[in-house]
Amino acid sequence: MRTRSRHRRAIAVVAGALASLLVLAGCSFGGETEPDLPTQSTTPFPDEVVQQLTDAVTHAMGTTGSSGAIVGVWAPWSGSWVTGLGTQRPDGGGEVTVDQRFRGGKMTRAMTCDVLYSLVADGQVDLDDSITEYVSGVPDLEAVSLGELCDGTSGIGSYTGALYNSWISNPSRQWDPRYIASFGLGQPRTAEPGAAYRDSDAGYVLLGLALERATGATAAQLLQTHVADPLGLEATALGDMPAEGALQGGQSLPNAEGALDCAQPVDLTAASWTTGFTDAGVVTDIDDLGRYVQALASGALVSDDDRFASPLPVAPDAPSWFAAGGGAIMAGSLIGQYGKVPGYISAAFADPGSGLTVAVVLNNSAADPLVGEYLAWELAAIASKAPAAAGESVPEAGLPWTAEQYHEAIAGAAVCTPPASE
Numbered sequence: 001m002r003t004r005s006r007h008r009r010a011i012a013v014v015a016g017a018l019a020s021l022l023v024l025a026g027c028s029f030g031g032e033t034e035p036d037l038p039t040q041s042t043t044p045f046p047d048e049v050v051q052q053l054t055d056a057v058t059h060a061m062g063t064t065g066s067s068g069a070i071v072g073v074w075a076p077w078s079g080s081w082v083t084g085l086g087t088q089r090p091d092g093g094g095e096v097t098v099d100q101r102f103r104g105g106k107m108t109r110a111m112t113c114d115v116l117y118s119l120v121a122d123g124q125v126d127l128d129d130s131i132t133e134y135v136s137g138v139p140d141l142e143a144v145s146l147g148e149l150c151d152g153t154s155g156i157g158s159y160t161g162a163l164y165n166s167w168i169s170n171p172s173r174q175w176d177p178r179y180i181a182s183f184g185l186g187q188p189r190t191a192e193p194g195a196a197y198r199d200s201d202a203g204y205v206l207l208g209l210a211l212e213r214a215t216g217a218t219a220a221q222l223l224q225t226h227v228a229d230p231l232g233l234e235a236t237a238l239g240d241m242p243a244e245g246a247l248q249g250g251q252s253l254p255n256a257e258g259a260l261d262c263a264q265p266v267d268l269t270a271a272s273w274t275t276g277f278t279d280a281g282v283v284t285d286i287d288d289l290g291r292y293v294q295a296l297a298s299g300a301l302v303s304d305d306d307r308f309a310s311p312l313p314v315a316p317d318a319p320s321w322f323a324a325g326g327g328a329i330m331a332g333s334l335i336g337q338y339g340k341v342p343g344y345i346s347a348a349f350a351d352p353g354s355g356l357t358v359a360v361v362l363n364n365s366a367a368d369p370l371v372g373e374y375l376a377w378e379l380a381a382i383a384s385k386a387p388a389a390a391g392e393s394v395p396e397a398g399l400p401w402t403a404e405q406y407h408e409a410i411a412g413a414a415v416c417t418p419p420a421s422e
Contacts, residue, residue, distance in 0.1 A: 033230040033301060035294035037355035038076040041389045045079040052382045056407065057085055057360065060375045063414035064345065065252045065262035066362040068096040072290045073379055076355040077394055078386035082286060088248040088363075090263050100247040101235055102361045103273075104282040104289060105346045105372075106339030108238070109204045110296050111227045112219075112278040113150040113327030115211055117302040118226040125214050134210035137178075138185065141206075144193045149200075149207040151325050153312065156200045157187025163275070167342050168251060171271035180275070181205045197312040197324045201279040204327070208278025219278050231295055235285040240273050242283070249343025252366040252416065262416035265364050268343035280341050289348050289359040296328060297335040297350035297357075308335065321400045329373075332400045334380060338373035340365045347372035349380060354395040356384060367415045374413070378406040 044050070057069050068086035088094025119125045127147030131154075132138060144154045162183045166173070184202025191198065208219045215222060220238040228236045250265030273281040284292070295301050311323035311330050321332045328335050329349075334356075336349030345367060348359035358379045360372065381403035388394045 032232050033295065035291065035300045035350075036298040037294055037350075037352070040074055040076045040355065041079050041392060043079045043389045045073070045075070045081050045383075045386055049078075049382065049386045050081055052403070053081055053379055054085070056375065056378045056382060056403070059407065060371060060378075060410050061086055061362060063410055063416060064362050064364050064367040064371055065090075065260065065265065065416035066345075066364040068094075068247060068363045069361060070096060070098060070100065070102065070247060070286045071360040071379070072098075072286045072358070073383045074290060074355070074357040075383045075386050077388050077392040078383070079389060082290075084247075086363075090265065094248060096247060096363075098286055099235075099245065101242060101245055101283050101285050102247040102249065102363070103241070103276075103280070103341045103344045103346065104236070104284040105276070105280045105337070105341050105344060105369075107284070107289065107292065107337045107346070107348060108276060108278060108280050108282040110327040110337055111223050111238075111282060111292070112204055112208055112211070113307075114296075114301050115222045115226045116146060116150050116207065117304050117307065119211065119214065121303065125211070129210075131206055131210055134213040135206055138206070141185075146207060146210060148193050149203045149210075150327050151194075151312075152197045152200055152203065152327075153191075153194050154200060154203045155189040155191045155193055155195070155198060156203045156206070157184040157189075158199060158201045159183035159205075160201055164342075167271065167275045168253070168266065168268070171268050171342060173274075174272055175274040175277075177205045177209055177274070177277045180277070181209075197314055199314075201276075204279035205277045211278075219281075223278075223282070227292070227301065230301060231288075231291060233284070233288040233292060235283075236288045236292065237283055238273070238278070238281050239283065241270055247344075247361065247363055249363045249365065251342060252364060260366055260415055262364075262366075265366070268365070271342040276341055280339060286359055286361070289346075289361075290350075290357050293336050293348040293350045293359060294355070294357050297352040299352070319400070331373075331377060333397060334377075334399075336376070338369060338376060340367075340369035340372065345369055345372040347376035349376050351380075351397075353397060354384075356380060356395075358383065364416075368413050371410055371413050374406040374409045377401060378403045378410070381406070 084096035338347035
């Protein structure tokens with residue numbers, strides 16, 4: 001079991017308190033941290049690769065009713081492709097550009113775990129600390145540790161299913177994290193802590209509350225200090241969407257006949273970040289998202305080798321290459337996250353060996369969040385076969401799926417009818 005001495009943590013209390021005060025005063029620590037990956041080729045992808053990538057993204061846009069998407073694909077041995085596709089609104093209005101911000105969704109989970117591991121390294125908390133040491137009113141969770149909350153093995157349920165419709169109908173409402181977490185806590189526990197993975201948004205919200213209590217800093221300050229500042233992520237923050245410079249996000253709702261009105265999604269761009277808190281409340285842009293997932297995969301922020309050492313299957317029937325742990329999803333050689341929040345479906349994955357990285361956001365959240373994951377994997381499969389630039393060589397390792405496999409999976413998850421050309 002991963003532990004740190006209580007003596008070391010006690011010694012660090014004064015230093016931790018001082019750091020929290022400096023954070024509150026607007027100061028930050030650490031310089032630039034670079035993901036430890038192969039050097040990226042400065043050339044663009046060949047035209048045929050760009051066409052394949054474009055076709056994959058526009059197909060997903062059509063099946064989800066998304067008018068716009070922002071995507072970044074980086075293959076160090078071959079090239080890169082970062083672009084905005086479509087328009088801000090289905091009526092053709094508004095240009096989509098790569099500098100626009102959007103909700104980073106479940107990538108917030110990985111960032112929250114980065115904060116946890118950083119605080120462990122500083123001796124302020126232990127992975128084996130019980131959540132009850134920091135969050136009151138949950139005595140039945142004494143056996144649940146901070147590390148298990150990060151790994152998704154607490155056995156706690158999720159709140160999104162119970163609250164999602166309320167978020168859509170009242171997007172500006174501010175939600176108390178304890179209140180939303182209570183909907184997940186109210187569900188029956190499916191396994192003993194540490195025994196199995198269970199997707200639990202409530203678990204990451206509780207983890208965020210615990211880290212706030214342990215440090216005296218807000219969750220937003222903690223993510224800024226331990227994640228955004230070290231990596232130089234200037235567009236990334238935990239909080240509300242900026243008033244300007246955002247990718248417009250929405251969701252198609254059923255019309256009078258019960259079918260989704262894909263032509264007129266409700267605007268959810270300014271939906272409150274409090275629906276996600278430390279589970280899904282981060283705002284970012286495509287460059288930051290790509291850089292962050294590279295840091296996540298390569299361990300640039302966290303030096304603990306155990307973080308991804310023992311992932312668990314995401315489901316009993318999941319393929320052997322599909323697992324979760326440390327706040328991230330592991331798919332073959334890729335490490336990342338995916339999911340949806342009101343207005344957006346997003347995903348980002350990176351291979352710590354080859355440096356292959358994909359990041360994508362769609363601006364309609366009507367479809368299953370798995371579409372984001374499927375699209376990222378389709379893009380990764382296409383890019384993995386990109387030819388080598390001059391002086392480079394294509395990595396030997398491949399992925400345990402094909403682009404065609406997840407192109408078909410996206411079609412099978414369609415909630416809107418793609419254009420006839422599809």
